[in-house]
Amino acid sequence: MKRLGKHAIFYAALLGSWSLLAALKIWPPYLLPTPKGVMEALYAGFQDHSFWIAIAVSMRRVLIGYGISVVAGTVLGLGVASNKFLEETMGGLLVSLQSLPSICWWPLALLWFGLNQNAILFVVIMGSLLSVTMAMEDGRKQMPKIYAMAGRNLGARGFRLFWYVLLPASLPFIVSGLKQGWAFAWRSLITAEMLYMSLGLGQVLMMGRELNDMSQVIAVMILIIAIGYVVDGLVFKTIERRLQHQWGLTPAT
Amino acid sequence: MTPNVVPQPSFLDHRSPARSGATRPKPIPLPVRQHDVNGTPKVWLKDISLSYKVDNGARLLALDNINLKVKPGEFLCIVGPSGCGKSTLLHLIAGLHQPTSGSVLVDDHKVDAPGTDRILIFQELGLFPWLKVGENVEFGMKMKGTSRAEREEKIQYYLRLVHLSQFKDSYTHQLSGGMRQRVALARALATEPDVLLMDEPFAALDAQTRDLLHDELERIWAETGRTIIFVTHNVREAVRLGDRVAVLTFRPGRLKREYSVDLPRPRHLEDVTVAKSAREILDDLREEISKSLEEQYGLEAAR
Numbered sequence: 001m002k003r004l005g006k007h008a009i010f011y012a013a014l015l016g017s018w019s020l021l022a023a024l025k026i027w028p029p030y031l032l033p034t035p036k037g038v039m040e041a042l043y044a045g046f047q048d049h050s051f052w053i054a055i056a057v058s059m060r061r062v063l064i065g066y067g068i069s070v071v072a073g074t075v076l077g078l079g080v081a082s083n084k085f086l087e088e089t090m091g092g093l094l095v096s097l098q099s100l101p102s103i104c105w106w107p108l109a110l111l112w113f114g115l116n117q118n119a120i121l122f123v124v125i126m127g128s129l130l131s132v133t134m135a136m137e138d139g140r141k142q143m144p145k146i147y148a149m150a151g152r153n154l155g156a157r158g159f160r161l162f163w164y165v166l167l168p169a170s171l172p173f174i175v176s177g178l179k180q181g182w183a184f185a186w187r188s189l190i191t192a193e194m195l196y197m198s199l200g201l202g203q204v205l206m207m208g209r210e211l212n213d214m215s216q217v218i219a220v221m222i223l224i225i226a227i228g229y230v231v232d233g234l235v236f237k238t239i240e241r242r243l244q245h246q247w248g249l250t251p252a253t
Numbered sequence: 254m255t256p257n258v259v260p261q262p263s264f265l266d267h268r269s270p271a272r273s274g275a276t277r278p279k280p281i282p283l284p285v286r287q288h289d290v291n292g293t294p295k296v297w298l299k300d301i302s303l304s305y306k307v308d309n310g311a312r313l314l315a316l317d318n319i320n321l322k323v324k325p326g327e328f329l330c331i332v333g334p335s336g337c338g339k340s341t342l343l344h345l346i347a348g349l350h351q352p353t354s355g356s357v358l359v360d361d362h363k364v365d366a367p368g369t370d371r372i373l374i375f376q377e378l379g380l381f382p383w384l385k386v387g388e389n390v391e392f393g394m395k396m397k398g399t400s401r402a403e404r405e406e407k408i409q410y411y412l413r414l415v416h417l418s419q420f421k422d423s424y425t426h427q428l429s430g431g432m433r434q435r436v437a438l439a440r441a442l443a444t445e446p447d448v449l450l451m452d453e454p455f456a457a458l459d460a461q462t463r464d465l466l467h468d469e470l471e472r473i474w475a476e477t478g479r480t481i482i483f484v485t486h487n488v489r490e491a492v493r494l495g496d497r498v499a500v501l502t503f504r505p506g507r508l509k510r511e512y513s514v515d516l517p518r519p520r521h522l523e524d525v526t527v528a529k530s531a532r533e534i535l536d537d538l539r540e541e542i543s544k545s546l547e548e549q550y551g552l553e554a555a556r
Contacts, residue, residue: 248426
């Protein structure tokens with residue numbers, strides 16, 4: 001309740017000063033839209049279904065891209081963690097590749113996949129794959145060895161050892177990496193969508209720019225933030241709470 | 254009186270319910286134990302040696318030519334100073350590692366991988382924190398491919414055996430040390446191994462809890478007819494529990510001597526007879542313990 005109060009005060013102040021600045025008309029509305037204008041843009045966007053379509057298209061893309069990243073990153077990360085040669089060679093490459101913004105892959109993606117959805121997916125995957133891989137590698141190394149031994153001792157081997165023991169045992173150590181991977185995937189997607197007529201949220205935002213409609217730009221920005229926040233709160237917070245309940249500890253964050 | 258009547262080992266009751274005709278297994282206490290004296294040993298450690306590379310490239314001999322036979326249904330305790338390789342020995346029997354030379358035979362078959370006929374209870378237990386108590390107990394059975402209905406029944410049975418029935422849906426972090434210990438015991442027993450390997454399972458417990466678990470372990474052993482190989486550094490605990498106590502030397506681990514413990518059961522840690530036997534073994538072990546201490550403090554001084 002107290003927290004809610006603080007939030008209410010903070011956002012009321014933020015909205016208030018924004019309204020005040022806009023009302024002073026120092027800048028024209030196409031530079032600084034009013035809160036009311038943004039609200040109207042949001043309403044209109046949902047009203048004519050363009051926002052719904054954009055959200056559906058973007059979510060579908062990010063889920064496919066992130067899904068591929070999680071599967072591939074799990075395999076890669078476990079491979080790197082369990083093989084000395086890979087760890088010493090590829091481990092370093094992964095760290096250095098992480099400093100590369102995923103949108104740098106865009107020109108190559110265009111050449112390889114053409115100007116279509118696959119190029120966007122590729123950028124999304126390159127954005128989140130590294131985080132997931134490194135999280136997996138780390139989790140596999142941090143996971144106490146006793147669980148793998150106990151699992152083998154109780155008759156688990158091969159895929160069952162991985163699925164029933166190694167994966168759940170490393171989950172507390174990888175959940176923050178998975179979360180980071182999600183954030184990177186989402187950002188990469190929006191960036192890529194802004195570069196290409198693509199129906200997604202990124203394109204709707206660029207359309208606002210081209211029409212000089214800053215209310216729409218800010219409305220879409222709010223949508224992008226809100227979706228990222230909701231996914232974090234619904235999916236990752238739930239996983240973290242569940243882990244806390246099971247393990248009786250605060251998972252590594 | 255018919256002298257030829259051999260008491261039916263009670264473990265048959267829950268291993269094959271068809272034989273006893275009961276659908277619900279009921280443990281029957283069996284104080285008199287019949288060991289198969291002429292048959293093959295349950296576990297046979299045959300000329301086991303183990304060496305491994307240490308950091309400076311030299312090879313360290315951890316276990317040196319160990320020969321040991323364990324009879325079916327026997328409770329064997331292995332004592333030795335820390336660093337004598339007694340835990341390693343259990344890992345070898347469990348099939349988690351391979352000896353450098355020699356072989357481990359279980360029922361005359363060479364051990365080359367972990368198997369659910371031998372379950373090791375680790376010193377640090379290794380309970381799975383992401384599973385509830387009941388699911389932990391279920392794990393080995395699930396890996397073995399036991400049917401769901403049978404698993405459910407056996408979870409009940411073994412949780413009852415260790416007095417944890419009401420904690421089936423708890424997570425392991427919610428239990429005390431002694432309770433966790435019993436979950437590990439139930440988890441190991443539920444896969445119905447012939448051989449139970451225990452690695453200093455009670456070392457971290459307080460004295461009262463340990464006493465209680467000694468009694469329970471002895472009871473469960475009598476009720477289930479398992480072969481138990483129990484590693485400890487506590488000689489009195491070994492005498493309290495074991496039919497036989499094997500003493501290992503300090504680095505490299507060799508079999509120094511074996512003692513038969515013929516004291517009547519149930520025993521107690523504070524029994525004079527237990528203390529006396531322990532004293533005898535401890536005198537034998539003392540030399541090895543001082544060697545181990547010298548090495549430890551020697552290393553510390555050199556640092």
